[in-house]
Amino acid sequence: MxxxxxxxxxxxxxxxxxxxxxxxxxxxxxxxxxxxxxxxxxxxxxxxxxxxxxxxxxxxxxxxxxxxxxxxxxxxxxxxxxxxxxxxxxxxxxxxxxxxxxxxxxxxxxxxxxxxxxxxRVLEEQITTAIVSEEEIADGASAELLSIRREMRRISGKVREALGRMLSGERAKYLQETIITQRGGRFVVPVKAEHRGDVPGLVHDTSSTGATVFIEPAAVVEINNQIKVLEGREEQEIERILSALSADVALxxxxxxxxxxxxxxxxxxxxxxxxxxDMNAAPPLWRDTPGACRLVRARHPLLDKEKAVPIDIAIGDEYDTLVITGPNTGGKTVSLKTLGLLCLMAASGLHIPASEQSEIGLFEHVYADIGDEQSIEQSLSTFSAHMKTIVSIMDVCGQGDLVLFDELGAGTDPVEGAALAVAVIGYARQMGALVAATTHYAELKTFALTTEGVENASCEFDVQSLQPTYRLLTGIPGKSNAFAIAGRLGLPAHHHRARQGAGIH
The missing domain is CATH 1.10.1420.10 (MutS, DNA mismatch repair protein; Chain A, domain 3)
Structure with a gap:
């Protein structure tokens, strides 16, 4: 995965x-x-x-x-x-x-x-009616809360009225500012420190500079006390409301x-x-026979859907093994990944970026050896790292599995590598797995042509533009484009014919 x-x-x-x-x-x-x-x-x-x-x-x-x-x-x-x-x-x-x-x-x-x-809906509306926000309970949460808050507003008005008279009266000259503020939930006025004795009341706080003291005038102490009592009642009523709603939630x-x-x-x-x-995907048709698939106009889901070239790729019906050849960067690896990934996606209930005519039968397992998995910690060469992965796959693959090999046998002597690739594919087939492999080796094209149940496929290359088309052609082995490319780049034809005749390839 x-x-x-x-x-x-x-x-x-x-x-x-x-x-x-x-x-x-x-x-x-x-x-x-x-x-x-x-x-x-x-x-x-x-x-x-x-x-x-x-x-x-x-x-x-x-x-x-x-x-x-x-x-x-x-x-x-x-x-x-x-x-x-x-x-x-x-x-x-x-x-x-x-x-x-x-x-x-x-x-x-x-x-x-x-x-x-x-x-x-009843409980939903009970909660949303009673609670305005995480910090605020609505006045209408209960008749009692509404009554308490109305009384609090009435008494607060009396405090402000009393303090307002002081702000505009003869004691206004003792104030640092003509404002009403609060300390500890009680209404106070800011008095110049040198006049603290001129304003009878309780000192609640002093400014950081010491120039201002915050005094609760004696005239409003009793009214402030009434507000504190109401605040206590308000808190108790809110707790009761929350408790009742919590009990309903529990119910x-x-x-x-x-x-x-x-x-x-x-x-x-x-x-x-x-x-x-998002992927412009569709559901494939489900195959009753497990372990086979036919993808029509399939795109790799991680490529730009506007630019990705769709491919047709199938395995498990006429042949159990697909050998894909073609130039580097021609799309061989992407074709392999598309096949494996779309099978995993379909088995997960996901639509796949392919035509609705695509058919997928569930695989038991999907195994893949793709890309450079060289392990620096274990000091393994690229070839050794791939072989370790391949051996681990061969240990477990079997009937109903899909096995994907990228550049099978690469990284070693070409003759030995090709022979190894044929042996690995042969073993996986013998165990009952379906195999799709990419390779550079011409020997594997011959193996596919001469072995029943093995099919060639190739990634198309446009000699005129010297660019891969990224189309996958099943049934056609890839060919070396070296001479066609050389001619396109201006090398005279008789030069490379002479080299071919001399046995130089």
């Missing part, structure tokens, strides 16, 4: 999910080994995509993690406003998802998942937990559909 860049696909998938849990599920996705389960997952992706085409995407941005919240409520804990709003957000998202599902009448593979949602905790699970599952499924749109 790492070699074929499967995890990069999962990162792109996770970017399409709206919730943390949805992203976790995307990153944890692995190819399924059960064909029926893989078919169901593929159908879910297809149904979600079809719904999005008709109705747009359901909104999952309101999904919040509520597991720990529900557990605490169940143990009798009082939830804070942030936690209660998280619950309300899940309930609201659930209600909207139910409304989305109600827009269509026909049943889909998603119907049972939508059916797990219940929502709870419905199972239904809320089920809503959360269903929403994150739907988020995960619709993320797969969004990835399909």
């Amino acid at each position: 790492r070699t074929l860049e499967y995890f990069t696909i999962l990162e792109r998938l996770a970017a399409q999910a709206a919730s943390d849990k949805g992203r976790e599920r995307c990153l944890a996705l692995r190819p399924l080994d059960d064909r029926e389960e893989a078919r169901v997952w593929m159908d879910q992706t297809t149904d979600a995509k079809n719904l999005m085409i008709r109705q747009g995407s359901p909104a999952f941005g309101g999904i919040r993690e509520v597991g720990a919240i529900l557990s605490r409520a169940d143990r009798g804990g009082v939830l804070n406003p942030r936690e209660l709003l998280a619950v309300a957000s899940v309930l609201q998202t659930s209600r909207r998802a139910l409304a989305y599902d109600a827009e269509h009448e026909e049943k889909t593979t998603l119907t049972p998942i939508f059916g797990m949602l219940s929502g709870n 419905y905790k199972n239904a809320i937990a089920q809503d959360y699970d269903a929403l994150t599952t739907l988020d995960f499924i619709f993320a797969r559909a969004k990835l399909s749109f």
Whole structure:
């Protein structure tokens, strides 16, 4: 999976999910080994995509993690406003998802998942009516709270009125500024330090310079005391409101937990559909026979979809082994990776960037030795590192597996390398695996031509432009373009004919 860049696909998938849990599920996705389960997952992706085409995407941005919240409520804990709003957000998202599902009448593979949602509009509105934000409880959360706050506003008005008279009276000259402020929740005025004795009252604070003292005038001490009593009552009433709402959450905790699970599952499924749109992908046809595939107009999903040249590649029907030859940078490795990666994606319930005529049968395992896996820590040469990987694959490959070898046998003596490549392919075939291998060796072209069940393929090269076309031609072995290129670059034809005649190739 790492070699074929499967995890990069999962990162792109996770970017399409709206919730943390949805992203976790995307990153944890692995190819399924059960064909029926893989078919169901593929159908879910297809149904979600079809719904999005008709109705747009359901909104999952309101999904919040509520597991720990529900557990605490169940143990009798009082939830804070942030936690209660998280619950309300899940309930609201659930209600909207139910409304989305109600827009269509026909049943889909998603119907049972939508059916797990219940929502709870009464509890949702109780929470959102009572709690304005994480820091604020609404006046209307209860009749008692409304009464307390009205009384607090009335008494605060009396304090301001009393202090206002002082600011405009004869004692105004003792003040540092003509403002009313608060210290420790009590209304005070800023008095010049040298006049602290001229304003009777309680000193609550001193400025950092010592030039100002903050005094609560004696005339408002009693009124401030009344405010403090009301603040205590307000706090108790808020605690009662939060406690009652928390008890309601505990009462419905199972239904809320089920809503959360269903929403994150739907988020995960619709993320797969969004990835399909992003990659311009489609569902392949499922093969009843496992371990075979035929990809039509397939693109590597990590290449620019506007520029990538589609390829047709198949294995497992007329032949069990495909030997791909062609020039460097001609697309051999990309063809190999496309075959392996798209098979992994389909087995994961993901649409693939290929024609809907593509057919895929589930492979038991996909093994790949691609790229330079040289291990510096173990001081292995490139050839040794590849051989170590190849041996590990040969130890485990078998019936129903797909094995991918890139530049098989490269990095050693050409004669030995070609013989080794033939032996490795022969062994993997003997074990029942399907094999796709890229190579430079002409001997492998001959091996493919003369061995039943082995097919040649090549990456096309345009001699006129001296550029690979990146098209894969099955049934045609690649040829050396050296002389054609040399002629195109101006080397006289009789020169390279003479060299050919002299036995120099």
